[in-house]
Amino acid sequence: MPLDQNSPHDESLGASPGVSNVSRRGLLKGIVAVGGLVLAARILPPGPSVAQTAAYGAAAMPHGTVNAPSAFISIGKDGIVTIVCHRSEMGQGVRTGMPQIVADELEADWNKVRVVNATGDEEKYGNQDTDGSRSTRHFMKPMREAGAAARSMLEMTAAKRWGVEPGEVEARNHEIVHKASGRKFGYGELAEEAASLEVPANDELRLKTPDQFRYIGKGLPLADGFDISVGKAKYGFDTWMEGMKYAVVARPPVFGGKVVSVDDSEALKIPGVEKIVRIEGTPAPAKFQPLGGVAVIASNTWAAMKGRDALKITWDDGPHKSYDSEAFRQQMLETARKPAKVVRDDGDAETELGKAAKKIEAEYYLPHLAQAPMEPPAATTRIVDGKCEVWSCVQAPQVTRTDIAEKLGMKLEDVTVHVTLLGGGFGRKSKPDFAIESAILSKEMGGAPVKLLWTREDDIRHGYYHTVSAERIDAGLDANGKVTAWRHRSVAPTITSIFMPDTKHQGAFELGMGLVDVPFDIPNLRCENGEAEAHARIGWFRSVSNIPHAFAIQSFVAELAAAAGKDQKDFLLELLGPPRVAELKSLDTLWNYGESTKVYPVDVGRLRHVVELVADKAGWGRQVPKGHGLGIAAHRSFVTYVATVVETAVAEDGTLTIPRVDVAIDCGNVVNPERIRAQVEGACIMGLSLALSSEISFKDGRVVQGNYDDYLVARIDQAPREINVHIVPSNWDLAPGGVGEPGVPPFAPALTNAIFAATGKRIRTLPIGDQLKA
Amino acid sequence: MAVSFKLNGKPVTLEVDPEMPLLWAVREFAGLTGTKFGCGMAQCGACTMHVEGQPTRSCSMAVGDVEGQSVTTIEGLSGKAATAVQAAWENIQVPQCGYCQSGQIMSAVALLEQTPKPNDEDINAAMSGNICRCATYVRIRAAIHSASDMMEG
Numbered sequence: 001m002p003l004d005q006n007s008p009h010d011e012s013l014g015a016s017p018g019v020s021n022v023s024r025r026g027l028l029k030g031i032v033a034v035g036g037l038v039l040a041a042r043i044l045p046p047g048p049s050v051a052q053t054a055a056y057g058a059a060a061m062p063h064g065t066v067n068a069p070s071a072f073i074s075i076g077k078d079g080i081v082t083i084v085c086h087r088s089e090m091g092q093g094v095r096t097g098m099p100q101i102v103a104d105e106l107e108a109d110w111n112k113v114r115v116v117n118a119t120g121d122e123e124k125y126g127n128q129d130t131d132g133s134r135s136t137r138h139f140m141k142p143m144r145e146a147g148a149a150a151r152s153m154l155e156m157t158a159a160k161r162w163g164v165e166p167g168e169v170e171a172r173n174h175e176i177v178h179k180a181s182g183r184k185f186g187y188g189e190l191a192e193e194a195a196s197l198e199v200p201a202n203d204e205l206r207l208k209t210p211d212q213f214r215y216i217g218k219g220l221p222l223a224d225g226f227d228i229s230v231g232k233a234k235y236g237f238d239t240w241m242e243g244m245k246y247a248v249v250a251r252p253p254v255f256g257g258k259v260v261s262v263d264d265s266e267a268l269k270i271p272g273v274e275k276i277v278r279i280e281g282t283p284a285p286a287k288f289q290p291l292g293g294v295a296v297i298a299s300n301t302w303a304a305m306k307g308r309d310a311l312k313i314t315w316d317d318g319p320h321k322s323y324d325s326e327a328f329r330q331q332m333l334e335t336a337r338k339p340a341k342v343v344r345d346d347g348d349a350e351t352e353l354g355k356a357a358k359k360i361e362a363e364y365y366l367p368h369l370a371q372a373p374m375e376p377p378a379a380t381t382r383i384v385d386g387k388c389e390v391w392s393c394v395q396a397p398q399v400t401r402t403d404i405a406e407k408l409g410m411k412l413e414d415v416t417v418h419v420t421l422l423g424g425g426f427g428r429k430s431k432p433d434f435a436i437e438s439a440i441l442s443k444e445m446g447g448a449p450v451k452l453l454w455t456r457e458d459d460i461r462h463g464y465y466h467t468v469s470a471e472r473i474d475a476g477l478d479a480n481g482k483v484t485a486w487r488h489r490s491v492a493p494t495i496t497s498i499f500m501p502d503t504k505h506q507g508a509f510e511l512g513m514g515l516v517d518v519p520f521d522i523p524n525l526r527c528e529n530g531e532a533e534a535h536a537r538i539g540w541f542r543s544v545s546n547i548p549h550a551f552a553i554q555s556f557v558a559e560l561a562a563a564a565g566k567d568q569k570d571f572l573l574e575l576l577g578p579p580r581v582a583e584l585k586s587l588d589t590l591w592n593y594g595e596s597t598k599v600y601p602v603d604v605g606r607l608r609h610v611v612e613l614v615a616d617k618a619g620w621g622r623q624v625p626k627g628h629g630l631g632i633a634a635h636r637s638f639v640t641y642v643a644t645v646v647e648t649a650v651a652e653d654g655t656l657t658i659p660r661v662d663v664a665i666d667c668g669n670v671v672n673p674e675r676i677r678a679q680v681e682g683a684c685i686m687g688l689s690l691a692l693s694s695e696i697s698f699k700d701g702r703v704v705q706g707n708y709d710d711y712l713v714a715r716i717d718q719a720p721r722e723i724n725v726h727i728v729p730s731n732w733d734l735a736p737g738g739v740g741e742p743g744v745p746p747f748a749p750a751l752t753n754a755i756f757a758a759t760g761k762r763i764r765t766l767p768i769g770d771q772l773k774a
Numbered sequence: 775m776a777v778s779f780k781l782n783g784k785p786v787t788l789e790v791d792p793e794m795p796l797l798w799a800v801r802e803f804a805g806l807t808g809t810k811f812g813c814g815m816a817q818c819g820a821c822t823m824h825v826e827g828q829p830t831r832s833c834s835m836a837v838g839d840v841e842g843q844s845v846t847t848i849e850g851l852s853g854k855a856a857t858a859v860q861a862a863w864e865n866i867q868v869p870q871c872g873y874c875q876s877g878q879i880m881s882a883v884a885l886l887e888q889t890p891k892p893n894d895e896d897i898n899a900a901m902s903g904n905i906c907r908c909a910t911y912v913r914i915r916a917a918i919h920s921a922s923d924m925m926e927g
Contacts, residue, residue, distance in 0.1 A: 089871075090871050091869075091870030091871030091872070091908045092870070093870070219867070221864065221867060222867055222869060224869075224872060225863075225864045225867065225869060226864060227872075228863075228869045228872035228875050228876075229860045229863045229864055229869070229875065229879065230808070230848065230849070230851075230860065231806075231807075231808020231809070231847065231848030231849045231876045232808065232849075233872050234807070235810075235873055237807075237810065237811060238807040240805070240807065246802070271791065272791075300790075300794075300798060300802050300803075301798050301801075301802060302791070302794045302795065302798045303791075372907060373871070373873075373907055374810070374812050374818065374820055374871070374873040374874045374905065374906070374907045374908075375810070375812075375871070375873045376811075376812075421871070421872070421873075422871060423810070423871050423872070423873025423874075424871045424873060424907050424908060425871075426907070453811075455814055456812065456813040456814060456815075456817075456818075457814075674867050678867065678870055678910070678913070679870075681909065681910070681912055681913070682870055682908045682909040682910065684909070685909030685911060686907075686909055688909075689909075707813050707814075707815055707817055708812075708813050708815075708817040708818050708905060709815065709817050713905060713907060714909060714911075715902045715903075715904075715905060715911075716897070716898055716901045716902050716904070716906075716911040716914060716915070717898035717899070717902040719909070719911035719912060719915075720912065721894070722912065723912050
């Protein structure tokens with residue numbers, strides 16, 4: 001399918017879709033006052049009472065969902081169906097999956113379907129924050145309804161023309177057929193008249209039954225596959241327009257730092273450099289606002305970079321100048337050794353720990369990470385006749401729009417945010433600080449188009465980092481090796497700190513990612529959350545707090561199994577207990593990914609099933625060569641169930657390879673199995689990166705790493721030889737689960753459990769680095 | 775100053791500082807944006823072009839150094855290996871976000887032009903300079919094997 005990027009490149013300039021005329025400025029001001037639109041749902045989710053009554057978490061998102069066919073579907077006289085994708089494409093396949101759902105219910109011919117991306121306009125399209133593994137989860141139903149409504153309107157139009165009852169006609173592959181006579185109308189012949197009909201109510205819609213699906217459940221090829229393979233796909237970095245300027249920014253080396261003085265005389269001598277602009281820093285909270293600094297605007301990127309190198313800036317490093325990762329790690333581990341805020345308390349873990357026949361404890365540490373998408377942040381803005389247009393690789397176009405309107409003092413309806421393809425996101429591009437920078441600079445240039453680029457060093461050193469964590473678990477076992485008490489203390493700076501800077505405890509949405517929702521059948525189970533201060537911007541990173549929580553829990557389960565002399569998998573199943581809906585008792589803080597526990601219960605049976613499935617497929621218990629080991633881990637996240645078995649081989653010199661990975665995933669139901677496979681494959685290797693080598697550390701408040709030479713991510717020679725993804729077949733009685741993120745959390749513990757099986761060495765600190773060589 | 779070279783088979787003269795990296799000259803002065811920026815220091819391979827047929831990190835080569843030479847970008851790829859690789863990339867659905875894939879394809883084509891029947895070790899060696907953060911590596915290996923088979927058939 002051809003691609004409309006809404007990119008200003010060449011002739012597509014000015015071809016942007018219309019902008020809503022509804023002003024919500026009054027409303028927005030009220031919400032922005034507590035830290036940005038996104039805050040309302042993501043950081044301070046509604047209390048359990050609201051979440052429990054909503055049918056889907058989607059209803060609780062800002063602007064919820066929209067199923068109006070007019071917003072998503074247009075049909076030309078030539079029969080070409082254009083489907084609007086209102087979520088950002090960053091490699092997860094949403095520009096394929098969403099249209100697949102709509103086209104199926106619409107009974108459209110896939111070869112006549114085109115996809116365009118929506119601008120940021122949530123009143124029109126519903127929530128657009130592309131994060132939390134929820135595009136399909138939240139929009140499967142509205143997209144099916146939109147497609148079915150449009151199909152019904154076409155059917156009614158044809159029936160009217162033929163003067164027959166609507167029940168006598170049927171949509172079949174882009175045609176409405178009169179069943180008795182075989183007469184036909186193509187969609188293009190009916191479209192204009194059909195569009196004038198009233199949209200049928202939801203309860204009048206005739207949704208397909210799963211056996212009627214033509215596209216849902218099929219591995220249809222990528223919408224942008226061809227464009228990508230010939231270099232035509234357009235990303236945020238690729239925007240171009242006549243008279244465009246290029247800019248880079250020198251930002252404070254320490255978070256919260258400020259410019260004291262700048263000598264730009266040498267920079268201005270560089271040919272091509274046109275203007276030097278100070279960008280004000282943002283007093284805490286950081287929110288999604290620019291860090292401030294000094295921008296160099298030039299006629300080309302190279303000149304802008306050289307200009308930046310030539311700046312002489314004196315910085316005031318501010319309050320975080322002594323942030324030191326090694327010292328902070330010791331401090332967090334100390335915190336984890338002391339009682340802390342109780343966030344779940346079943347039975348009496350303290351007393352039972354004291355009485356246990358055997359006590360085992362372990363401490364785990366995971367560093368900050370950078371998302372490091374291959375495309376660094378980039379945005380282009382121009383302001384013409386009081387209208388601001390932005391083209392950018394953003395995951396959250398709506399908050400981009402509101403923040404830019406606020407920053408420029410413009411009305412919301414005068415700001416349009418076009419979403420380009422994203423060259424990876426992983427959470428980084430949920431925060432549009434870079435797009436706001438480009439808008440500030442365009443305004444400084446009198447509205448001329450300015451493309452603001454981040455270099456890799458900018459990305460690594462000025463990010464919104466995955467948190468750093470210390471996790472400590474203590475368990476008590478009885479004389480038979482059965483776990484009678486479990487106490488998990490988690491310590492990590494919270495994402496909430498970018499909205500409320502003094503916040504030192506994890507939010508419900510972080511605790512609910514694998515800590516307080518652990519579904520073990522242990523009568524005495526306590527979770528505590530120790531204080532940790534944030535000294536950097538903390539942000540979402542694919543699967544977020546599930547990474548440290550799952551690493552600690554799934555490693556510790558294997559440690560307990562070893563101590564009890566039991567098989568890892570059997571012991572895991574024993575801890576999970578019988579198939580049941582887990583009654584998580586002290587769960588006034590249960591987040592459940594914003595979903596109702598009635599629609600999305602914590603189903604231990606499904607978790608057990610993926611464990612058993614992956615064990616079977618991977619040949620758990622098979623003989624492996626000397627130096628090889630098998631490890632297993634299972635985790636529910638984003639209301640999807642994943643279990644992973646890793647086979648690793650550790651050579652005498654400590655070199656690690658991965659001959660094979662098996663993953664079982666139960667995400668309820670399946671839209672595009674190839675995209676699910678691809679997401680799981682990628683999630684495993686992102687898990688491999690963070691397990692093996694990725695680490696962001698701070699010294700004197702500054703990020704030590706700077707580029708891919710020292711911020712190490714997995715390369716092809718480290719990738720597993722095979723990754724077998726076993727998808728649990730669709731159950732259409734279940735609501736869909738997330739797919740983009742849930743493959744990440746179990747990978748690292750499955751790997752380190754495999755390393756233990758291969759070598760007897762237990763990894764408790766990530767990344768592994770050279771620990772196997774010691 | 776001006777630099778003249780052959781870009782995708784056509785002679786071009788770009789009015790640029792000869793020290794400017796080839797990547798930026800091609801993207802911003804020749805208007806071809808298929809080649810991507812990823813790191814600026816030859817660490818990630820997103821910027822891979824062919825210079826005189828050799829896979830080259832264009833972020834770290836001055837445009838002045840290709841004076842008079844022949845440069846091919848993703849937009850100008852042609853030939854048996856290129857056709858096979860691009861077809862295999864689509865068939866096996868290699869890309870996720872796709873941003874690094876032009877560089878991956880350029881490296882894969884260069885590999886198959888020199889080693890038409892690579893094994894996994896050859897592939898790892900030739901492709902380890904190309905990072906994919908979406909981590910499509912398993913499919914990249916499969917697609918290169920598939921392209922190799924197509925070239926034979």
